[in-house]
Amino acid sequence: MKTTDTAPTGVETPGSPGGSGPVVTKATVATPRKRSKSEGATLNVFSHGVLIIWAIMVVMPLLWAVMTSFKTDKAIFTSPWALPDKLHFENWSRAWTEAHMSDYFLNTILVVGGSLFGTLLLGSMAAYVLARFDFPGNRFIYFLFIGGMSFPIILALVPLFYVMQNMALLNTLHGLILVYIAYSLPFTVFFLTAFFRTLPSSVAEAAFVDGASHTRTFFQVMLPMAKPGLISVGIFNFLGQWNQYLLPTVLNTEPEKKVLSQGLVQLAVSQGYKGDWSGLFAGLVMAMLPVLAAYIIFQRQVVAGLTAGAVK
Amino acid sequence: MQHGKYRFIVGFLAAPLALYALFVVWPFIQSIYYSFTDWTGLSPEFGMVGFDNYSRMLDDEVFWKSFQHSLTFAVVLPLVTVGLALFFAFMLNVGGRRRRGAAIAGVRGSSFYKIVYFFPQVLSIAIVALLFQFAYNPNSGAINSVLKGVGLGSVQPDWLGDPDLALICVMIVLVWSTVGFFVVLFSAGMASIPRDFYEAALLDGANRFTTFFKITLPLLWDTVQSGWIYMGILALGAESFAVVQIMTVGPSGGGPDYSTIVLPLYVYQKAFRDGQAAYATTIGVALLLVTLAFAAVVMKLGRRERLEF
Numbered sequence: 001m002k003t004t005d006t007a008p009t010g011v012e013t014p015g016s017p018g019g020s021g022p023v024v025t026k027a028t029v030a031t032p033r034k035r036s037k038s039e040g041a042t043l044n045v046f047s048h049g050v051l052i053i054w055a056i057m058v059v060m061p062l063l064w065a066v067m068t069s070f071k072t073d074k075a076i077f078t079s080p081w082a083l084p085d086k087l088h089f090e091n092w093s094r095a096w097t098e099a100h101m102s103d104y105f106l107n108t109i110l111v112v113g114g115s116l117f118g119t120l121l122l123g124s125m126a127a128y129v130l131a132r133f134d135f136p137g138n139r140f141i142y143f144l145f146i147g148g149m150s151f152p153i154i155l156a157l158v159p160l161f162y163v164m165q166n167m168a169l170l171n172t173l174h175g176l177i178l179v180y181i182a183y184s185l186p187f188t189v190f191f192l193t194a195f196f197r198t199l200p201s202s203v204a205e206a207a208f209v210d211g212a213s214h215t216r217t218f219f220q221v222m223l224p225m226a227k228p229g230l231i232s233v234g235i236f237n238f239l240g241q242w243n244q245y246l247l248p249t250v251l252n253t254e255p256e257k258k259v260l261s262q263g264l265v266q267l268a269v270s271q272g273y274k275g276d277w278s279g280l281f282a283g284l285v286m287a288m289l290p291v292l293a294a295y296i297i298f299q300r301q302v303v304a305g306l307t308a309g310a311v312k
Numbered sequence: 313m314q315h316g317k318y319r320f321i322v323g324f325l326a327a328p329l330a331l332y333a334l335f336v337v338w339p340f341i342q343s344i345y346y347s348f349t350d351w352t353g354l355s356p357e358f359g360m361v362g363f364d365n366y367s368r369m370l371d372d373e374v375f376w377k378s379f380q381h382s383l384t385f386a387v388v389l390p391l392v393t394v395g396l397a398l399f400f401a402f403m404l405n406v407g408g409r410r411r412r413g414a415a416i417a418g419v420r421g422s423s424f425y426k427i428v429y430f431f432p433q434v435l436s437i438a439i440v441a442l443l444f445q446f447a448y449n450p451n452s453g454a455i456n457s458v459l460k461g462v463g464l465g466s467v468q469p470d471w472l473g474d475p476d477l478a479l480i481c482v483m484i485v486l487v488w489s490t491v492g493f494f495v496v497l498f499s500a501g502m503a504s505i506p507r508d509f510y511e512a513a514l515l516d517g518a519n520r521f522t523t524f525f526k527i528t529l530p531l532l533w534d535t536v537q538s539g540w541i542y543m544g545i546l547a548l549g550a551e552s553f554a555v556v557q558i559m560t561v562g563p564s565g566g567g568p569d570y571s572t573i574v575l576p577l578y579v580y581q582k583a584f585r586d587g588q589a590a591y592a593t594t595i596g597v598a599l600l601l602v603t604l605a606f607a608a609v610v611m612k613l614g615r616r617e618r619l620e621f
Contacts, residue, residue, distance in 0.1 A: 043520060047407025047419055054400060055428045058492065062431065064454050065443055077452040081461070122328035129324045133317065141329065148336050152549045152603055154576040155596035156339035158583045159346060162353065163339060182335035185328060214320035243436030246550040246576075249557075250584065261438035265558055268442050281446075287439055295434040299427055306433065307497045 065288070069281040076277050088278065095282040099271070103256060104263035104287075111173055111259055112241045115180035119237050120230055122181060123188030128218055130189065131196035132204070142193065148186035157250050164251055171254040179247055184237050191236075191308065195229035196222070235298070235305030242291065260287050343593040353589030365594035374570055374578065375595060381479060382575040382599070385486075385547040386606050390540045393487050397494030398536070400429070402524055404495070405502045406510070416510045418503075426499060429492035437489060437551050441558035444485045448472050448559075472560050475571035482555050482572050486547065494539050501535045502528060530616075537614040544606050548599065553577050575599040 068076055069091055071084040095101045130142050160179070161170070169175030203225065207217045223230070245261045252258065258266060264283055271280040295302050347365055351358035369375050404425060408417035419425075432440060447454040448471040456468050472478050505528065513523045529536070546552075553576035560572045575595060583592035 043407055044419065047403035051400065051403055051407075051419065051425050054491075055425055057488070058428055058431055061443055061447055061454070061488075064447070068446075080452050080454050080457045122331065125324040126328040129321050133321055135318065135321055141325065144337065145332065148332070150545060150603065150607060151340065152545075152576065152596065152599045154549065154553065154579050155343050155593065155600055156336060158353070158579070158589050158592050158596065159339040159342035160335060161584070162589075163334070163342075178331060179335050182331045185332050185336075189328075214316060215323070218324075239434055243434075243438070245436060245438040245554045250580070261436040264442060265438055268445070268558075277446075280442075284439055284442060288435060291434050291436075292431060295430070296427070299430075302434065303426075303430060303496055306493065307500065 062288070062292075065281055066285050069278065069285040071278055071281075073275060073278050076281075091278040091282040092286065094276070094279045095267075095286060099267050099276075099279055099283055100256075100263065101267075101283050101286055104258055104260045107173060107257060107263075108242060108260040111176050111180065112238065114174070114177040115184065115241055116234065116238055118177065118181040119184040119188055119241075120234055123185055123233070124192050124223065124226065124230065125218070126185070127189045127192030128196050128222060131193045132201070142189075145186050145189040148183070149190065153183065153246060157246075161250060171252055171257055173252075173257060176248060176252050176259075179251060180241050180244065183247065184241065188233050188237060191233045192226070192229055195226060195233075199225050231301060232305040232308045235302055236308070239291070239302075239306065343596055346590050347594040347597050349590045351590040352587050353583060353592075354587050358590065361590075365591050368591065369594050369598065374573065375598075377570050378573040378575045378578040378595075379598065379602070381573060382548055382552070382602060384479070385483065385552055385574065386544045386602070389483060389486055389490075389547040390543040392483075393490050393543050394494060394536060394540055396487070396491050397498055397539075398529070398532075400425075400491070400495045401498035401502055402528060404499050406520060406523070406528075416507060416514075422499075426496050429495045431492065432489040433493045435489070437554045438558060440485060440489045441555045444481075444488075445472065445559045448481055473568060475568045478560055478568065478572045482552075482559055485555050485559065486551060490543065490546065494543070497539060498532060498535060501532045505531050533614070533616055537610065540614070541607050541610050544610065545603060548603050548606065549576060553580065575602070 064081070067084065068080070070087045070089070071091075072088060075082065075084065126141075126145070130138060130145075164170040164175055164179070167175075169178065199222065204217050204221055207221045208214075212220070243261060244259070245265075248259050248262045249265075252262070255266065264280075264287055267280055267283055271277060346358075348360055348362060349358045350361045350364070403419065404422045405418050406416045408419040408422075450456055450468060450470045450473065453471075455471070459465070459467055469477055471481050509527050509531075510523055513527055518526065552574045556572050556574050556577050557580070560568075576599060579592045579596045579599065582588045582595060
């Protein structure tokens with residue numbers, strides 16, 4: 001409030017982009033401009049310096065991992081920062097076949113594929129009903145879903161382990177899919193409820209007047225309209241489920257059913273005994289690169305998807 | 313739109329609600345109930361023991377250690393991460409050389425920085441933890457060999473093996489992996505603050521640092537506050553579990569002499585290693601209370617008049 005008061009229209013005109021032109025700008029604001037010009041240059045150097053240092057700190061560990069994945073075990077231990085003598089691709093093939101990276105990838109794709117589809121379908125169904133229909137208990141159900149976002153998952157995992165055991169869902173991929181869906185619902189419902197509220201109701205009413213049932217209106221009219229929201233929340237859930245570590249660590253402990261993140265940890269433990277560090281690094285990089293590549297390609301959508309929830 | 317409305321509502325809500333109730337709500341309720349029993353998790357029989365688990369917890373040294381560490385995470389990590397992210401975001405948006413007609417300018421290549429900073433956010437925390445476990449390796453890790461390279465051959469800390477350093481090492485990894493997300497988040501918020509505010513302030517003779525505290529921060533307050541809570545929940549929950557469980561192996565997990573153990577890891581150990589499911593849920597309830605208290609404190613301290621612009 002007070003900040004708006006300090007920007008009277010008279011001052012606003014000269015400097016603002018929509019102002020009256022460069023000549024006026026120079027004449028009216030010459031003094032403060034000049035003083036802060038040198039300040040601006042120093043600041044510019046300083047800020048570039050700081051920003052570059054952090055960029056290097058982010059990239060170096062990743063580049064180091066890529067480099068290490070092409071080295072021999074001996075070179076890894078004697079000179080960690082030296083370039084590989086040649087590209088040892090055999091590390092990669094060893095990781096892919098012997099270290100079961102291919103199985104981990106397949107399991108992850110199956111689990112994430114199934115749970116992403118289920119999350120989006122069930123999440124949008126619940127969100128649509130909660131956003132657009134009045135019925136007793138609406139608010140209660142909404143807050144029941146939302147509450148799941150701030151509760152520590154580990155608390156529920158102890159009984160959940162035994163619930164899954166009793167239903168013979170423990171150590172199965174379909175059991176993991178159901179759990180992923182259930183734990184993705186709070187954010188998905190929260191996000192999509194807000195999204196469905198912003199959609200105009202006139203289109204749905206028109207479809208309804210034309211004789212479409214509620215179900216048909218939802219699938220043929222509302223879902224296509226909600227596509228941008230579905231993409232955002234879909235990317236958010238995809239990354240969350242692809243990178244999930246806690247849930248599979250507790251609920252999916254059979255070696256051949258493991259997903260990528262826990263498989264790598266398992267690999268780190270077993271390679272520790274075998275001493276195959278280069279193979280492990282190859283596995284790490286193998287798991288890292290597809291996600292990073294996808295991020296660089298769909299950069300805009302990924303950032304929008306991941307930050308959308310926090311802004312709301 | 314009354315025709316068949318309730319049938320439709322029930323039909324659409326049944327599946328998601330059933331799944332959610334069975335796998336999320338019901339286990340939560342059960343775990344609070346179990347915390348008053350002597351259930352081991354191994355046999356189906358158990359009896360009620362009242363507050364025994366809770367009084368045992370209050371006398372448990374390892375519990376207090378993990379409580380203290382989790383509390384440190386919840387206080388220090390949001391402070392460092394949000395602080396660094398605000399600093400970087402401000403540099404990105406205001407640190408540039410001024411161009412004609414604009415009072416403030418973003419640095420050149422700011423979108424490049426944002427892309428790079430966001431890298432860790434798309435990686436699994438498990439991968440990040442493994443990577444840093446190797447970087448911290450005292451004999452052949454990346455960090456110690458850099459120290460050797462710059463002539464600090466005598467300074468070769470044991471990092472994760474040193475009880476005094478291990479916790480800090482783990483926290484650095486969490487900061488490294490989350491700062492980029494908040495930089496991008498805050499940067500988007502800063503970009504939406506009208507430029508005339510800065511112009512007016514600069515004309516009035518304010519310097520950049522005054523503009524940060526008087527303009528940027530107040531107008532960004534809602535985002536900062538929700539970022540703070542988000543980071544705190546992350547630092548108390550699954551993320552801290554993953555880094556500590558993966559990076560600090562030790563004889564029992566949780567670092568040398570329990571120097572890095574955190575509440576979620578202690579819950580996990582009690583339930584799935586020691587066969588003390590009831591006691592594990594008691595620690596879990598304590599973690600729940602810490603999380604709720606954290607959120608309440610941040611909301612209370614952060615309450616300000618909302619600024620519209």
